[in-house]
Amino acid sequence: MSKYKTVIGLEMHCELKSNAKVFSNAKNAYSEIPNSNVSPVDMAFPGILPTVNKESVREALMMALVLNCEIPEYMYFDRKNYYYPDLPKGYQITQMHAPVGTHGKVTLDMGDYKKEVLIHDIHLEEDSASLDHYSDASLIDYNRAGVPLLELVTEPCLNSPEEAVAFLEYMRRVYQYCEVSDADTKRGQIRCDVNISIMDEDAKELGTKVEVKNVNSFSNVYDTIVYEVNRQTKLKEEGKDSEIEQETRRFNEDDGTTIRMRSKVDAIDYKYFVEPNIPKYKITDEWLEQIKKTIPMLPEKRKEKYINTYGLSEYDANIIIKEKDYADYFEECLNLGIDPKVAANYLIVQIIAYLNKEDITLRDFYLKPAYLYQIIDAQNKGYISSKQAKEIFNKSLLEKREPKTYITKDNQQISDKDELQNIITNILDNNQDQIIAYHNGKTNLFDYFVGQVMKETKGKANPNLVKEILNEKLN
Amino acid sequence: MNIQKNIEELHEMLLNKEITPKDLVKESLNKTHEVEEKCNAFVTIIDKPEMHEVTDNLLSGIPFGIKDNYSTKGILSTGSSNTLKDYVPIFSATAVLKLQEAGAIAVNKTALDEFGMGGTGTTCATGPVKNPWNTKRMCGGSSAGSAAAVAAGVYPYALGSDTGDSIRKPAAYCGIVGYKPTYGMISRYGLFPFASSLDHCGVLTRSVRDAAIVVDAMKGLDSKDQTTWDSSNIHLLSSLNGNVAGKKLFYIKELCNIDNYQNPSSMLIRHLDNFHQTLNILKEEGVTVDEISFDRTLLNALPSVYTCISSAEATSNMSNLTGIIFGPRGEGKTPLEIMMDHRTKGFSPLIKRRFVIGSYILQKENQERYFVNAQRVRRLIVDQMKKLFETYDALIMPVGSGIAPMLDGDNDILDNSDTRVLEEHLQIGNFGGFPSITIPDGFIDGMPVGINITGNCYDDENTLNIAYALESKMPYLNQIARSEENE
Secondary structure: OOOOEEEEEEEEEEEOOOOEOOOOOOEOOOOOOOOOOOOOOOOOOOOOOOOOOHHHHHHHHHHHHHOOOEOOOEEOOEEEEOOOOOOOOOEEEEOOOOOOEEEEEEEEEOOOOEEEEEEEEEEEEEOOOEEEEOOOOEEEEOOOOOOEEEEEEEOOOEOOHHHHHHHHHHHHHHHHHOOOOOOOHHHOOEEEEEEEEEEOOOOOOOOOOEEEEEEOOHHHHHHHHHHHHHHHHHHHHOOOHHHOOOEEEEEEOOOOEEEEEEEHHHOOOOOOEEOOOOOOEEOOHHHHHHHHHOOOOOHHHHHHHHHHOOOOOHHHHHHHHOOHHHHHHHHHHHHOOOOHHHHHHHHHHHHHHHHHHHOOOHHHOOOOHHHHHHHHHHHHOOOOOHHHHHHHHHHHHHHOOOHHHOOOOOOOOEOOHHHHHHHHHHHHHOOHHHHHHHHOOOOOHHHHHHHHHHHHOOOOEOHHHHHHHHHHHHO | OHHHOOHHHHHHHHHOOOOOHHHHHHHHHHHHHHHHHHHOOEEEEOOOOOOOOOOOOOOOOOEEEEEOOEOEOOEOOOOOOHHHOOOOOOOOOHHHHHHHHOOOEEEEEEOOOHHHOOOOOOOOOOOOOEEOOEEEEEOOOOOHHHHHHHHHOOOOEEEEEEOOOOOHHHHHHHOOEEEEOOOOOEOOOOEOOOOOOOOEEEEEEOOHHHHHHHHHHHEOOEOOEOOOOOOOOOOHHHHOOOOOOOOEEEEEHHHHOHHHOOOOOHHHHHHHHHHHHHHHHHHHOOOEEEEEOOOHHHHHHHHHHHHHHHHHHHHHHHHHOOOOOOOOOOOOOOHHHHHHHHHHHHOOHHHHHHHHHHHHHHOHHHHHHHHHHHHHHHHHHHHHHHHHHHHOOEEEEEOOOOOOOEOOOOOOHHHOHHHHHHHHOOHHHHHHOOOEEEEEEEEEOOEEEEEEEEEOOOOHHHHHHHHHHHHHOOOOOOOOOOHHHOO
16 A cells, blocks of 8 residues: 555554452442442552552463563563543552563464564563543543453554454464453444554665554554555655654544644653562462463364364454354354254354344353254254254244254154155145146246145155155156 | 659559549540640640550550641541641551551640651640750650650650661650650551651650550561561560670761861760760670771761651652642643642641652653662661671660750751761661660760661561660659750
């Protein structure tokens, strides 16, 4: 889209799951009721002290391991000092001097090429309160204050909006697969800052970077990059290089543009220093080993397995690993003995379509793998036709009753050859005229005979078997 | 008056029903009002305190005072600052809770230099605190109100906090005992922070035994303060045996030898002389006291290192004071204007000066030069102390350069560079988190002076026992301020 090389660096904030907040014992949970999950620590009443949530540290260490980072010998924290109404203490506890992970690396599969993404660092910190602005007032909700936040910073190593979004998608999946976060952008659990610059292909130094803050969805990240690259390219082509200033901008969702917030000259000095109330804590090798053992199989690995072991197409495998719930469902089906391709087919064609239509998640989906198995098993044994299978699938979902309640003797498919032969002989005997017409060239009457058999058996005849017998008798 | 007795005597009388907690509270409150009139020592007088029954606990049923930078649930807690002039906390400091669980009865909140950031007791929002020995003189700070009240006999003890010498200096100026234990022995949860890495909780009493009793009750691991450690094997009171023969102490030659001062004042001469006479008492008990030379450059750096670290941490610690969640709401069109107005009106100029210094020190371009270097020097000083503690049980030093200065006089300590390090050496105890106790060791011109003993971390029992032995050989145990002689 540009004759210049695009250089992108991402800062990705992700809210972690945990029993309590990262430095207080208040509940870490999203709530519609403002200020319901709050402790004196979260509101920075005089005399409060932070206490580190070990669970959050464990999650952060797991992510550092997943991202192949270097992990420091000691865990400690820093204060980032600035004034804002959403920051009760007047400083945020974060990690600047010794982030939980540094110098990480992941490889993205971009389809026709592999992309290596370098991770500058990931660090554990606390979220701020959330603000609601009205025309004459602003309200502060401290539910979010102190929620554990993992910030990931990449090197400026991404070169297209596609790569940026692929990386974000990749990370979102990792968070979900490792169950450290729901990573739901709609609930603001993931927020990004995007650093963008352009440079001549053969240039040695990076161009002047522009930081776009608080971009809250992946499609907005994409649009932000496209807009910024175009804006900077235009300036550069018009010879106005100097107007590309090191500055902070924000994305305007309404018209897809970015708007200047402040120049780098006005950048805040955060006056970082070590948080004195949290003693240095040694990260033992034993603990790291323990954490390593709990890392589940990650999406990329699963994808390989689906393609190589189960023979799925890459397209199908990509859909299934997109959400951990999908992959877990798929694998549970396989454990029950369902054929991988059948399971994949059901999942992709019927289930995901249904989820989208109903706007629900797989967790709320009634037909658990064990129920799906009842349908597929009955079909495999020839008890029901594929048409019936589909009907039972829908009926079971609608009435929320186990599929097996619909699979009775009455609706079982007739697959007994002798029984069918008798029925077919009877029908042919009563349709002599049609047989003659068929033999005279009206071959489409074949379907008429099939129809008659189905009518006679109330649709329960095994259609393949019917066709086979009819062929024998007529030809 | 009964209330002027020590804790063990009062406990005995309470158990024998010679007196009741109600009697004691009444006496204590009467005395509180009297001392308030005379010394201006209190922020809040709790006229209807929460009563507790007498139990086996030594502290049960006995009144005490709380420095106003401790968070007390349902009771105004201002830190002697206008930024918190209406602040009534929803929780109590762990140290306060522990005393209340022991059955102690809080009867007042004492005045301090605003948020503990001062050494004079003159920068409290309620005005300067006067010394009960002579109301023309200051108490020193920042635990000024607590020192004045204990010295005047309002109760046997009051809580203090100590970032540089805020318990141990006023204790000396008021002729009482001031003890801050090893860093992390008492939880700081609920103590309004000044400089977190230097802040200690502690107590002011009139005897070493009382100090041991109170800290025994206040100390312990607290899940709310990760810097606390398990001290369950430390029993301060029961370890006091007065047996100090064979103990080895040292003092710093550069500060205690009069030959190191050019044109020493008569006050300084008498003060150091008194110090050396006190050392003789210990020597008679079989204690070795050595004169040790301490790196002069390190000593001279002490005050600046303290200023750097404490101001930097304070700037950050007090950033929660914005008037948004608590404290009087400022005026302005934007949130930042509202915060700025609150802080401009709320803080005294002295504090603002510290914030400016702290902010400057923490700036990116200055951090290495000031903040990081200050921390390096702090480490060097502590290392040197630790090395000395390999040989010695404790450091013994005079407190300050003489008696409490006049409230309005030309005795501005900051300008007297000659004795500046002598005035501020107690900060060593905060740099290393060392246990440190001041006890009275005499009088100059009718005003009390004190001596300080500082031991190695976790060696509180030994440190207190040396102080206990010395105290028992001097006539200043349980002394109550006698202002008549001075005014």
